[in-house]
Amino acid sequence: MNISNLEALTQKTAIFSINAYQNHISPKKGFSCSHRLLYGGLSCSDYVKDLFLHQDLSQVIGMTRQRFGDCAKASLELRKLKSSSGCIIIPCCVPI
Numbered sequence: 850m851n852i853s854n855l856e857a858l859t860q861k862t863a864i865f866s867i868n869a870y871q872n873h874i875s876p877k878k879g880f881s882c883s884h885r886l887l888y889g890g891l892s893c894s895d896y897v898k899d900l901f902l903h904q905d906l907s908q909v910i911g912m913t914r915q916r917f918g919d920c921a922k923a924s925l926e927l928r929k930l931k932s933s934s935g936c937i938i939i940p941c942c943v944p945i
Contacts, residue, residue, distance in 0.1 A: 860901045867898045883924035884916065893920050 871894055882892035891899065896916055900909045 856906045859906055863901050864898055867894050867901075870894060882920060883927050884920040887923040887927055893917065 875894065882894070884890075884896075885892040890896075893916055897909070897913050900912055904912065
């Protein structure tokens with residue numbers, strides 16, 4: 850198997866896995882992508898799926914690591930915003 854066949858197989862497997870995650874796991878987990886919530890645009894799963902469609906595997910790996918790091922920072926920022934929003938009596942920051 851040459852490298853282009855390996856990349857094609859990796860791409861198809863990754864996209865299949867992301868689609869399965871988006872359709873079966875994500876709707877049940879109870880929270881959304883922090884990066885998308887804070888900045889708008891694509892969720893991390895959609896972003897990575899798009900990378901697999903338009904970048905080579907070496908770029909996908911680096912850009913995915915960067916995005917997940919940025920998403921972790923966005924999560925911390927959202928927590929700061931929620932803790933300073935004044936939710937004391939009515940829990941407006943949690944789903945009811």
